[in-house]
Structure formats: C-alpha cells, structure tokens
Amino acid sequence: MPRPPGHGPGYEIKRQEIIDKAAALFAKKGYAATGIAEVGDVAGLARGALYYYIGSKENLLVEIQDRVMRPMLASVHRIAGLEEEPVLRLRMLSQTLLENILARLDHVWVYEHDYRNLHGDNRARLLRQRREFENIVQELLVAAMDDGSFRKLDPRLATLQFLNLHNHTYQWVRTDGEWDAEYLSRAYCATLFRGFAGPGRQFDDIEDRMRAYLAQRVTPGPLPRTGEE
Structure with missing residues (x-):
C-alpha cells in the first residue's frame, strides 16, 4: 500500500514496523485468534493510532x-x-x-x-x-x-x-x-x-x-x- 499524500517517511517506517510485529503475532497465535487490540499492544499504539497506519486488520x-x-x-x-x-x-x-x-x-x-x-x-x-x-x-x-x-x-x-x-x-x-x-x-x-x-x-x-x-x-x-x- 503506497504512502498516503502528506505523510512523511517516518509514517512508512512505522507502518512497516507494525506489519513486522503483526506477522510475528499472527504466526504465533493465528490471524483469526488475534484481536486488533493485541496488535496495538505489541506495536505500542492505541486502536485509533493503529488504524491510522494500517486501515484495517x-x-x-x-x-x-x-x-x-x-x-x-x-x-x-x-x-x-x-x-x-x-x-x-x-x-x-x-x-x-x-x-x-x-x-x-x-x-x-x-x-x-x-x-x-x-x-x-x-x-x-x-x-x-x-x-x-x-x-x-x-x-x-x-x-x-x-x-x-x-x-x-x-x-x-x-x-x-x-x-x-x-x-x-x-x-x-x-x-x-x-x-x-x-x-x-x-x-x-x-x-x-x-x-x-x-x-x-x-x-x-x-x-x-x-x-x-x-x-x-x-x-x-x-x-x-x-x-x-
């Protein structure tokens, strides 16, 4: 997914970090068994901030x-x-x-x-x-x-x-x-x-x-x- 207009390089770095952490979590627990709040926890982000970077689970x-x-x-x-x-x-x-x-x-x-x-x-x-x-x-x-x-x-x-x-x-x-x-x-x-x-x-x-x-x-x-x- 390309970086949305108006977002600096720090946005993409953080988004890639979230994807890495989500992949590790899904591999351990399974996608269906992992809640979006758990992804936010490992990424250090509240739900609203998490959706800002990834849009949806x-x-x-x-x-x-x-x-x-x-x-x-x-x-x-x-x-x-x-x-x-x-x-x-x-x-x-x-x-x-x-x-x-x-x-x-x-x-x-x-x-x-x-x-x-x-x-x-x-x-x-x-x-x-x-x-x-x-x-x-x-x-x-x-x-x-x-x-x-x-x-x-x-x-x-x-x-x-x-x-x-x-x-x-x-x-x-x-x-x-x-x-x-x-x-x-x-x-x-x-x-x-x-x-x-x-x-x-x-x-x-x-x-x-x-x-x-x-x-x-x-x-x-x-x-x-x-x-x-």
Whole structure:
C-alpha cells in the first residue's frame, strides 16, 4: 500500500514496523485468534493510532501476503526469462524460493495458514498470484520434459511434488540452523531431478553448472522487502 499524500517517511517506517510485529503475532497465535487490540499492544499504539497506519486488520494480512508473493513473482519471472536450460532454471528457482522462505519465516507461516481469512478482491488477487507462480514452475518442468532432461510426467503432479517439497520447509527450518537455502536447494533438487530424470539422463554436474552461471552473471534472488529500496 503506497504512502498516503502528506505523510512523511517516518509514517512508512512505522507502518512497516507494525506489519513486522503483526506477522510475528499472527504466526504465533493465528490471524483469526488475534484481536486488533493485541496488535496495538505489541506495536505500542492505541486502536485509533493503529488504524491510522494500517486501515484495517485485513489490510495487515494483505500486506503480509504481498511481502511473500511480490518478491517471489518478480524473481521467478526473471528466472523463467533467462536463456538457460530448464533444469538449471529450476535449480535457481528452488534456491530463490528457499531464500525467500528463510528471509521471512513468520510471514510465510501466515501466508500458508491464514490466506483463507482474506475476502473478496483481496482473496481473488492472492489466488491469481498463486496460480501465476505455479504456472511458471509447471512451464519449466514441461520444458525439461520436452528437451528430454525429464521423463514424461503428469505436469500438474510434478508441479505439486516440486512445490510441496519446498513450501513446507517453513514448518521446521531454523534461520540459525546448519542448513541454509543453498544447501537445502542442492539436496531437494538432487532428489527431485533423479526421480524426474529421462532415460540415460544424469545431473551430477548441475551444481558445477550452477556455479559457472553464478561466476559470470548475477543470479536472481530475493528482492528488497516491501517498502524498502
């Protein structure tokens, strides 16, 4: 949500702080179980002042959803548009997805659990964004089938396999743990690619190709947080 006319930069800084605190609270208690007064308490604001910054409780949920989807969509569109083989782009997409999950664990928790609390246009827009993201993944998987890297699979089922392996990472991963996004992506893709591989195809060199790509270009990664440039 853009800064309303007449509001200085301090307004946006405070609003972003409120969204951060609300995301942590919703992740802990659940959106539906959290009252607006509780959000005000953690933000240090009375109800009237809180509404001045966020408009409504649902607006907070919209902002949290946007912080997850907007960077991801921008990143995957960049990756999909690269002139690289589909398997390498899937490896890039995998790592970017995991980087975004690790960067905003509380937001992702709310994104996965509470999107059904959105209504009307807000919910419809989020569902369109989800379908857009899933379609990009599916198109890359189909491209890998078409060039012989992967055997012929049900595209929808392959997409669900790819996404489910990644999307549930937020439930157990720790930002201070031993596994970072790169490590997890290598492990996930090794498992998926071996299972999807076409006849005679192996991907033992995929990490070498990933490093070679990174050595010559800047790989797409998470965009700045919403409200940051």
